[in-house]
Amino acid sequence: MANHGSNGSSDDLTFPLEIPPAKIRFTKLFIGGEFVDSVSGKTFETIDPRTGETIARVSEGDKEDIDLAVGAARRAFDHGPWPRLPGAARAKIMHKFADLIDQHIEELATLDTLNAGKLFSWGKAVDIPSVANTLRYFAGAADKIHGQVLKMSRELHAYTLLEPIGVVGLIIPWNFPSTMFFVKVSPALAAGCTMVVKPAEQTPLSALFYAHLAKEAGIPDGVINVVSGYGPTAGAALTSHMNVDKVSFTGSTEVGRKVMQAAAASNLKTVSLELGGKSPLLIFDDADIDQAADLALLGVMHNKGEVCVAGSRVLVQEAIYDEFVKTLVEKAKEWVVGDPFHPNSRVGPQVRINVDKKQYEKVMSYIEHGKREGATLLTGGKPAAKKGYYIEPTVFTDVTDDMMIVKDEIFGPVMVLMKFKTMEDGIRAANNTRYGLAAGIVTKSLDTANTVSRSIRAGVIWINCYFAFDNDCPFGGYKSSGFGRDEGMVGLQKYLQVKSVVTPLYNSPWQ
Incomplete structure (x- = not known):
């Protein structure tokens, strides 16, 4: 592997690797x-x-x-x-x-x-x-x-x-x-x-x-x-x-x-x-910041952001916001964009929609919308390779509720960061969406976890974890996330x- 830039990708990394073509046995x-x-x-x-x-x-x-x-x-x-x-x-x-x-x-x-x-x-x-x-x-x-x-x-x-x-x-x-x-x-x-x-x-x-x-x-x-x-x-x-x-x-x-x-x-x-979903991840000021940053990145970068429950709205209590942002940007470098066959890659290419680049172009257009609407681009925001449909892990801050990148499901590796003051503010911000598929809570307080999990209108709530699926655990949504x-x-x-x-x-x- 080559040395990686601040966005977790490198022009020196081959896109794609030379993988022998698989025999496609069934096409009818x-x-x-x-x-x-x-x-x-x-x-x-x-x-x-x-x-x-x-x-x-x-x-x-x-x-x-x-x-x-x-x-x-x-x-x-x-x-x-x-x-x-x-x-x-x-x-x-x-x-x-x-x-x-x-x-x-x-x-x-x-x-x-x-x-x-x-x-x-x-x-x-x-x-x-x-x-x-x-x-x-x-x-x-x-x-x-x-x-x-x-x-x-x-x-x-x-x-x-x-x-x-x-x-x-x-x-x-x-x-x-x-x-x-x-x-x-x-x-x-x-x-x-x-x-x-x-x-x-x-x-x-x-x-x-x-x-x-x-x-x-x-x-x-x-x-x-x-x-x-x-x-x-x-x-x-x-x-x-x-x-x-x-x-x-x-x-x-x-x-x-x-x-x-x-x-x-x-x-x-x-x-x-x-x-669809536009799931919130609420990070409270008693959280372990390293753990919280890891969960935030996992929540939106896993599977290159093509996840219905992606925790793409990260809400951070203001007392730890600046420290969290610094930690998050450093950890984002570890999310290497590359050929999905390479064992060191953590972010692969966006799916090709039909005969065009629709999904890739959709994600890139939302990134451009975020810039035009006045959000601050902390990291990423660019194509990650000259060939294929790779996008750098992207994080925005200084966002407002009326921005498209905050309201819409992007279905790509794009995170928006927002501050909140009190628990009530965080709950209000978490529920300020037409979706209700999932949510995450990061806190050391059992009282906070219990109160917030009962207050968020979503089908699954993960406390100090994310993507914690299991065959025994029902999964589905509230509101426009279905039934x-x-x-x-x-x-x-x-x-x-x-x-x-x-x-x-x-x-x-x-x-």
Whole structure:
């Protein structure tokens, strides 16, 4: 590695490294247990954000392909074995699926690095092993799905059944293509549902590989279908389809509204939405400043800022603000921008959107907005390489609530720093957003932690930590960050529906 400048990058570092190209094995749609071309025969490019060059051409699904996939899923649900298998039998197959993922960790991590610019070392050590464990977690729940016996007030015997909701449409974002695939697929499988997965058009490669492994594991044909394609065509067809019983969507708030409208206008299918965020990290004056600076940088620089829960609004109590800023700027140098295959890189390239630089240009445009609106640029703010879509870790201070960089979800490595005086001021500033996905608190005071965590309107609150996800911990948002929860047993419930069964007892009026 070369010596790094103050922004954590270097012109001497090769962008990208010369990594042998991975063999892309699956580029067709997966419908009814088979890889097939799209009905139209159309394909689209999937791009390596390290270079801007084409990795492969992938089949472009459209309404006709969604019809075929939903038809396969409907037949598998109405007539196939999966919803009717004992939970223990579904669990056994899911465990085999997880074991196959473990056997292909390096290949799957490579696909997500090539397709999404994710750190290869992180994918191998965290992302891919974690998705296998997500499968195992929900496999453990598959034989524990049951209702209740009810104590009725009249001469009636009654109980409830929990049944799979049916055919589900799962729409996956591009920032965590493997993680979000299994956050949705795993509970749906455990519940006994069948499904059509629409991966993001930017990152379809790992989803198609997982479809192959699902078949190899013994998941019956038609249970998992994967249709790659664009949101306005394949995604819209899935959300409005009359034979889809539920849609689970993760993505932007703007598209989430369209998903709700399509579901309402079709068959009133149930919807769960995990949408955008502009999460606050509150740092109180009793905090350990080194720890706080590390958490602040992790909260917005991890995964190059392409995280819905990114702690992009850092609120620091005024007594420690100046010392915190000094420490933060020094620590920002450690966040090296580079090829995601390099073991020393901590910030990779922004995802390539379709056939242009849209995400990269969006982030750079927000940085320019911040400068024009009068914010002070502490560090970063420039492209980090001549090739590919790399951006320096960027920190602004002297910001106001009406600035775009404070209000909008940027989805890039851009942090805004703000002061607050009292706890009440900090809470007020934290809640001054249309979003409510996550928040962080850094303090040594239990009273402060308890008071603030109960006062912030967000779906998950992390105290003296950040990105502390776990399969057992429900995750989702308030306000414009959506509704419904992924993960935990709450995440399983949304793929089930309750049926009540009532029988008259002896000598009841119905006898």
